[in-house]
Amino acid sequence: MAEIELIATATFGLEAVVAREVRELGYEPATVENGRVIFNADETGICRTNLWLRSADRVLVKMGQFPATTFDELFEKTKALPWPDWLPEDASFPVEGKSVRSKLFSVPDCQAIVKKAVVESMKSRYRRQWFAENGPRYTIEVALLKDVATLTIDTSGAGLHKRGYRKLNSAAPLKETLAAAMINLSFWRPDRVLVDPLCGSGTIPIEAALIALNRAPGLQRTFAAERWPRVGARLWQEARREAAELIRPRPGLQIQGTDADPEVLGLARYHARQAGVEEYIHWQQMPLAALQTKHRYGCIICNPPYGQRLADLRTVERLYREMGHVFRNLDSWSFYVLTAHHNFEKLFGRPADKKRKLYNGRIECTYYQFFGPRPPRRDIDTGAKTPAPVE
Template structure:
């Protein structure tokens, strides 16, 4: 059975999610603000949840229509063939969001949609009471400019919950955003990577999971894993494929530093839970002591933003220090995410590229400084002759 799917994304990350879906072999992919649509069958639902690193959740889209009155909303929701998705005793909570629409009371939207679904299912299952004691089918009713999109959440908890970060620091970065930053930077496992403000280790651990080809959803459960709609055999087969895809012999340089010893201990614990402790290195170190013997590499980091007024001067000085510390490493590319509007001025250099992203509810900018590329190897007479012979 084919389904219309929605992968939700952080604003600014939609193209990265689209690229991932393409690489996984999905078709009919289209992009809108905050979401990416694609087609999938039952196996595709499992595969998307297990493998997509940068999306927030995966939904089945079950209906889309215009509604400006609650009567119209009730009637249109009632037309959806809910019995094709929701068994008799399943849980089906309804959540709502509304932006720039005539219907804006979230509690009323939720209540009316729930009544409409119950009304239809009560006729199908010939009952007036639903126990709602079995597997969950969380329904989202989103209204934008009076257009209603009705969908069912296949993921459950957000896809950023990989299962390895039981502990975190005060301001953790979502795993999905960390993976997105690495994708935007086009980091590859052959490139040394350092995060000098690693906190609980998220960026380095996400890079390690990419290097070892560990599916991000391998160590967690999904709501749709308990659905009768998707045979359990599919999930078993897809999980088995994930285990078989893991690379165990990986040559990679991944280093994370932080001033806080507690953060470093947490990062090490998280790396162990993620199954990547063998290829990462975490150490207590001040950014002022940044150094590396590798000629080429990437710095990808999420330094303090200075969101509070009393922190502004401290953060300003920190960014000036970063500019001085990183300046000698002209062959290294530096990627910094921050909400600080004058980062480039304090850092001392205008970024090669700049991308607006959201870290939670905070508007941030991902400043990208491209390092000098390694020289191309000179072609010898022998290599030229070999290439001629091959052609």
Template sequence: MEQDVTLIATAAMGLESIVAREINQLGYEAEVENGRVIFQAPVSAIPRCNLWLRTGDRVKLLVGRFHAATFDELFESTKALPWEQFISEEGKFPVSGKSIKSTLYSVPDCQAIVKKAIAERLKLKYGFAGKMPETGAMYKLEVAIHKDEALLTLDTSGSGLHKRGYRVGQGDAPLKETMAAALILLTNWKPDFPLVDPFCGSGTIPIEAALIGQNIAPGFNREFDSENWNFIKHRFWDEAFEEAEDKANYDQKLDITGSDIDHKMIKISNDNSKEAGLGELISWKQMQVKDLFIRKENGYLIGNPPYGQRIGDAKEAAAIYRVLGRIMQDHPSWSVYIMTAFDEFEKQYGRNATKKRKLFNGFIQTNYYQYFGIKEKGEQ
């Protein structure tokens, strides 16, 4: 029978419930905590979650959780864990760490103690007299201590899950792919509705929408550290990639448009889109917001416009919001979703949002202003 493990999907603040929903849709029962979602699942969930999670940051494997108020407790409890079940003889296992509100506040000391405890356990199990070779697969390990509770995890993802493998270019402040996916999943958009992003930058929202629209697994074109881990059978990866290929709906027609004032960003968006394998699926246009022309009914406008936070930019941002509000007033069937840190957005846009949600774009606290189109009056 396939072994069960405890997995942790890390998430940006405010996105935990969306990550949990994705995990539930994959067939696993998730429990939400601050900044993470914990769930029990078979080992085969590691490939599936890495391939399919659109809004999670990383998938970590929980090896142990215990009280540690002294270095002795940390060493002995770490050494007692079955590391040989996960880390191969030649495995590299660098240790990173963090400590918050804990007796053991020296992170470098905690890292060194955890490293030594694991090395001693592995040397004993594998019969090494000297140092561990550490020439094989990568097992990034983290010791996180919060209020004297230590959490020891292995990072199954490697690079963060926002690195989909399609970004060949970007602007000054690119929107993370995971956040862009969350902005879309927080709406009721379906692939048969038009979608427009008039502030597309390097194209992240339209590209993520196209991946969602055609049900393409976001991790399909990248690699993960745990692909080289011995305890995860190769067939689990093969089956996960086959499932992703089977579930993709490449024939789904889409009406997605990304526009930006900067022609250089349109070229970058186009390049990124092609790298994602989306070809000519998305329309890219260089234009100002005032030239936005809505032709169809029942569409969705999703955008991450300039926040106007730099000196001199606030007036420009306010003017953009006013223009956008006037245009969208004439299209009541459209739903509008805007993420911004601009405090007076609703005033400039010309009406109050149906719903607001606090989100963190990196370290910037923003509001996600949601205006439901007439077709969506029943939306929860």
């Protein structure tokens, strides 16, 4: 199989997390830059990265990159790329685009030029003048940044945050990819207690259970490249079989999600059933003020309301003060809180030990990390096995 240049796209702030996940799969990142991790793999790598990457948004095939300041230059250099090596004769290939600080600023014109160039390339290979485009989907993107064009094909289809378990949505759901990143940026391990006391529809506890069980997040969904002849059904079957064999049951796993709202807890339970992790999570309707535990060490990871609307701001600020009061009683625990409120530390009553800028959708947030003392070391197996690196 040929070596392929792939791009794992990432929300700003999560590039290092995604790079670590790529590395754990056995692919060494060649470049880590804003919003993406570039690495080399083969066709099997398309299957494995789509199935296993927890914090990436998509996996793209990088077709080419070149300077382009005129439409003629964009057309000729796009046409020269090996599109027929990927696109079969019946391929459906819509073109998407974006342009930032480039002379070619008209995105619709750039899309039309790229579409025309790909068609011309296909004509040369397939010896025909018209293509029905009624076969597998290959979404092409032309991205222009400072007069440099990057051409890619999307292998994922729906974004990787769509695991397949969340059929119903709450008012402000946290993306699964961000929830997984929040967990991986914490000191939580499967042998420790994890509590989300404001769990909403359950994304953080569910993602924690998937991590603890070493269950590939993409096992319950399909991907655009599953219909691509170049990748082939056999490689997908092998990758899924590998992922299924690596699932590890964990009796005694202690993950808890609580919320005062019975309706969203119903959603959480439903999503946990859909994800196949219902038996590993304890759900309980409970106000934050009632939170207590017999466990000496543990982690709280949560995504409380932000108070984006002025009418909600006072309620949210009262909640943050209450969090500070309740969490103070858990003096040996670690806390991880994602919020867009700039005065969170003041309201919480304690400066964070570490802060990290993250984005929840388009909302700029801070991930506040408060570290408790390290638990006593125990001679135990603490967790998930990654797939064996590729040879």
